[in-house]
Amino acid sequence: MNNFSQQQQKIRSAASRLLADGTVRFVIGWAPTRFAERTTVLFAHTEAEAQALVWNAHCTAALGKYLLDHRLADYAVGIVARGCESRMINRLLTDHQIWRERVYILGAPCPGMDAERCAGCRERAPVVWDELLWDADGMPETGGRQDAAPTNLDEATIADVGAGLALPAVGAACSRPLDTDTSLRSRFFRAEAVEGLSAAEKFSYWDEVYAKCIRCYACRQACPVCSCRACYVDMDRQGFQGKQHSAADNRVFGVTRAFHVADRCVECGECERVCPMGLPILGQTQKLIKEIEALTGEAYVQGMDAEEENFLGAFDLDDKDDFL
Amino acid sequence: MDVANRTNTAAGGEPKILAFCCNWCTYTGADLAGLNRMKYPANVRVVRVPCSGRVNPQFILRAFARGADGVVVCGCHPGDCHYATGNFFTRRRFMLMRGLLEFNGIDPRRFHARWISGSEAAKFRDFVSEVCAIVKGLGHE
Ligand code: SF4
Numbered sequence: 001m002n003n004f005s006q007q008q009q010k011i012r013s014a015a016s017r018l019l020a021d022g023t024v025r026f027v028i029g030w031a032p033t034r035f036a037e038r039t040t041v042l043f044a045h046t047e048a049e050a051q052a053l054v055w056n057a058h059c060t061a062a063l064g065k066y067l068l069d070h071r072l073a074d075y076a077v078g079i080v081a082r083g084c085e086s087r088m089i090n091r092l093l094t095d096h097q098i099w100r101e102r103v104y105i106l107g108a109p110c111p112g113m114d115a116e117r118c119a120g121c122r123e124r125a126p127v128v129w130d131e132l133l134w135d136a137d138g139m140p141e142t143g144g145r146q147d148a149a150p151t152n153l154d155e156a157t158i159a160d161v162g163a164g165l166a167l168p169a170v171g172a173a174c175s176r177p178l179d180t181d182t183s184l185r186s187r188f189f190r191a192e193a194v195e196g197l198s199a200a201e202k203f204s205y206w207d208e209v210y211a212k213c214i215r216c217y218a219c220r221q222a223c224p225v226c227s228c229r230a231c232y233v234d235m236d237r238q239g240f241q242g243k244q245h246s247a248a249d250n251r252v253f254g255v256t257r258a259f260h261v262a263d264r265c266v267e268c269g270e271c272e273r274v275c276p277m278g279l280p281i282l283g284q285t286q287k288l289i290k291e292i293e294a295l296t297g298e299a300y301v302q303g304m305d306a307e308e309e310n311f312l313g314a315f316d317l318d319d320k321d322d323f324l
Numbered sequence: 325m326d327v328a329n330r331t332n333t334a335a336g337g338e339p340k341i342l343a344f345c346c347n348w349c350t351y352t353g354a355d356l357a358g359l360n361r362m363k364y365p366a367n368v369r370v371v372r373v374p375c376s377g378r379v380n381p382q383f384i385l386r387a388f389a390r391g392a393d394g395v396v397v398c399g400c401h402p403g404d405c406h407y408a409t410g411n412f413f414t415r416r417r418f419m420l421m422r423g424l425l426e427f428n429g430i431d432p433r434r435f436h437a438r439w440i441s442g443s444e445a446a447k448f449r450d451f452v453s454e455v456c457a458i459v460k461g462l463g464h465e
């Protein structure tokens with residue numbers, strides 16, 4: 001048994017216990033799909049469903065934002081939380097979007113998943129939890145994935161769980177090999193790729209990116225910072241956001257979205273992961289955090305606790321203003 | 325930025341510069357410049373805002389997207405804000421915004437901000453003339 005299967009067992013039994021004793025109404029985790037390299041999000045309401053929860057390198061979806069659907073809940077929700085999810089939860093707590101006592105957090109120190117965002121992730125152990133499912137010790141705080149063969153989705157498991165969820169069993173032909181680059185990238189890898197370009201090259205780089213954007217707003221939808229009940233892009237009559245499908249209007253959206261999350265982004269990378277067009281939009285938010293660090297001369301990491309002061313929500317009489 | 329929307333300075337057109345001016349200082353300063361019959365380029369379009377803190381970074385993006393060749397934001401000197409602290413927030417916001425604009429390939433010379441009080445009519449004139457000259461030199465993208 002590799003680490004993933006042991007840990008999966010811990011997730012399942014903790015979830016079953018919470019559901020059995022009524023601590024939570026359901027537990028948010030992952031379930032297999034018909035594709036071996038993909039998992040989906042599962043809201044396990046029963047103990048039987050809790051046995052369908054999986055934990056493997058393909059658990060790429062970040063779960064934190066789903067809590068927002070239950071912000072007015074009069075019941076508690078259980079959630080499996082890795083480093084990124086726990087920072088998302090802190091974000092939602094800081095922004096007064098959820099009640100701490102209505103979330104039961106199953107802390108799951110993360111070995112790094114098969115997603116690009118994980119390659120730059122430095123905070124893999126949860127920073128807030130009610131119950132730590134396994135020890136973070138021995139886990140690389142930085143570095144590549146711990147497990148070289150990180151899938152426990154053997155045919156039997158898939159057939160088994162797949163049957164429970166009434167999904168067809170998987171054919172091996174569907175498998176995509178894991179991303180083999182497990183080396184840790186720099187924290188601002190996306191931003192650094194663009195910074196070296198000339199102004200004209202930068203402009204055409206982003207033009208190319210935003211010409212492909214379909215304005216599905218998935219990046220906003222997935223982001224734990226985007227918790228406004230009414231987003232400016234949906235206010236059709238106000239004219240804040242041009243509705244044309246053009247690189248220029250898409251760019252206004254892209255840059256505005258980045259600026260709206262500028263000082264609160266928890267660097268979970270979910271915006272980029274969910275982009276159906278595969279656009280490298282993490283560069284924008286990484287750049288903003290880099291700029292904040294340059295302006296303050298201090299490390300700026302959000303989501304580490306629930307009582308943070310945000311850069312743009314405060315000021316200092318001695319702030320730099322070298323271009324004003 | 326949509327090239328079709330841009331004033332073609334290369335073809336001899338005049339650049340458009342949008343100036344967001346705080347009602348309590350720079351707007352009055354610009355008014356004073358007018359009362360004193362000071363001359364400054366007609367390329368500058370002034371938009372009155374209640375405070376420089378009202379200027380949402382999106383205004384700037386939208387101005388560029390809709391054809392402005394340059395954008396200027398002006399407010400009261402730090403400490404003089406009519407609302408006490410509005411311009412301190414503005415300052416942080418625009419320091420950050422400048423980095424993001426530059427990252428997106430918009431020449432930082434197209435985006436300027438300045439503290440100009442109600443009595444500094446000459447400063448307003450000099451500043452907008454200077455920006456106008458810079459932007460004219462850049463042409464359009
Ligand atoms: S972003 Fe970090 S904590 Fe989240 S899944 Fe990837 S490696 Fe794990």
Ligand code: SF4
Pocket residue numbers: 212213214215216217218219220254274275276277278279281
């Ligand atoms: S998810 Fe991608 S395609 Fe959709 S709006 Fe965001 S950047 Fe555009």
Ligand code: SF4
Pocket residue numbers: 222223224225226261264265266267268269270271272285
């Ligand atoms: S902007 Fe992207 S990386 Fe930042 S918190 Fe939102 S989803 Fe996560």
